[in-house]
Amino acid sequence: MENITLLIGIVIVTALVFDFTNGFHDTANAMATTISTGALKPKTAVAMSAVLNLVGAFLSVEVAATISKGIVDESGIRPEIIFAGLVGAIVWNLLTWLAGLPSSSSHALFGGLIGATIASVGMDAVHGDAVVMKVLIPAVVAPIVAGLATVLATRLTYRLARNTDPEASAKGYRAGQIASAALVSLAHGTNDAQKTMGIITLALISGGALGADADPPLWVIASAGIAIALGTYLGGWRIIRTLGKGLADIQPPQGFAAQTGAAVTILASSHIGFALSTTQVCSGAVMGAGMGRKGGVVRWSTAGRMLAAWGLTLPAAGLVGAGAALLADQGDWGVATVAVLAVAVCGAIWLASRRKPVTHDNVNELDTADAEPAGVVTTALQAVAPPPAGPVPAPAAAAHREPERAPAAATG
Structure with a gap:
């Protein structure tokens, strides 16, 4: 019994480590466009997102129930299997x-949990x-x-803002971005934090500490x-750079539209218990924002790597x-070996x-090798729907377009 108790403790700690990585891995979902458009400073953005992730974790347990009761048969799952699945995910x-x-x-x-179970x-x-x-299907x-x-x-x-002053409307949309980013952070807490709750609950059920149909305890x-909030505050700057700058050129109106659409989708899925990927939703929204603006840029080679x-x-x-499961099934030495290899x-x-x-200081800077060309699809879309003529002088406009051409020449 002592061995089982110790193993459950290891599983709980590993689950919280996964939750921590989930936090910094998914910070970009809420804050990438807000940071890239300058609506918030990077450290301020991740701090706000961390607080709202923590609040969102207390709003629902529907997704946690999907994981602890729906994906695998909890009656045949042992703590070793859960531990191995978490290692795969981390x-x-x-x-x-x-x-x-x-x-x-x-x-x-x-994937880690299913592979370990099989x-x-x-x-x-x-x-x-x-x-x-x-x-x-939700994915x-x-x-x-x-x-x-x-x-x-x-x-x-x-269309609604076509007759307004661009500078004034940009300020308004930046304020809207902050509100919509807060909503995405809240939604992320209601969805992703629950996945770790479900895993820990499954471990407690498998060890006999909770009944088969128990909901996650308050602790x-x-x-x-707390774990996902700490990870969020750390900031996954590499992914924030990709989603905010490397996937599409996002202006404040696009950022506001992308974050609002993503938040509504995530909150709706949490309400019905769909454990969907907030990353996929937010990435799809960013690509939609890039395609929605006339002359907008979507870097399809980056999108292809994401897909x-x-x-x-x-x-x-x-x-x-x-x-990891095959090794952990060998006994205590197998579990220890998996832990050492994972570390x-x-x-x-x-x-x-x-x-x-990549840090908060250089998150909005793309290297020449990272600033990919728009690609054939975006070029074709721009030919059909060219960007509207603006008051930008020709030399400035050419300078603005130069970063899109330079990488093509370098890679050619």
Whole structure:
């Protein structure tokens, strides 16, 4: 019994570590466009997001129930399996953070848990219908819905503001961005913090500390909220740079439209218990904002790398989780070995990130190698719907367009 209690404690700590990585991995969802347009200073933005993530964690437990009761059969799950699944999720989170790719922490968690369960118990312990209905379908539909809604919202926003002073309207939209970013942060807390609550609850159920149909205790809710808030305050600056500057050129009206559309989608999914990826929703909204403005830029090569990461997340985290589960099933020495290997891999990733650090000081600066050209699709869209003529003098306009051409010449 003492061994089981110790193992559950290890699982809880590992789950909170995952929650911490989820926080800094997903800070970009709420704050990337707010930071890139200058609506808030970087450190102020992440501090506000952290507080609202903590508040949001207390608003609902529907998503937590989806994880603790819906994805796998809790009656056949042991703490070792949950621990292995969490290791798979943490490793994938850190790898995609190192690459600056806004992949799904949610799908990393699901993939790790499913892979570990299959390796240790078998396919029968995974509720395939729940995975399809509450994970895979929302993963496909949500970013498309958020993207299309943001395209329409962006076009409507520019149409309504076409006769207003651009400088005055930009100030108003920056204020709107702050409000919408706060809403996204609140929504993120109601959705993503609950995933860790569900994992910890599942561990407590598997160890006999809670009944089979128990909801997360208050201390679980509080600890998960605090962990994700701390991670959010740390700031995942690499992913903030990609989503705020590397994916599309975002102006304040676009940022306001993108964040509002994303927040509505996330809050609606939390209400009905869909554990969707806030990363995919917010990324889809940013791409929609880029396409919604005449002459807007979407860097499709960056989008393609993101889509590849999304597709790899479930299987990659699942493979790591499965390998960790096979090792953890060997007994105490197996669990210890998994823990040591996980710490070593995470340390190596952190050391690699120090070679070219991204901080709040340089988050809005793109290197020449990172400032990719708009691509064929965006060029075609601009030919059909060119940007409206503005008061910007020709030399200034040419200078503004130069960063989009220079990388093409360098890579050609």
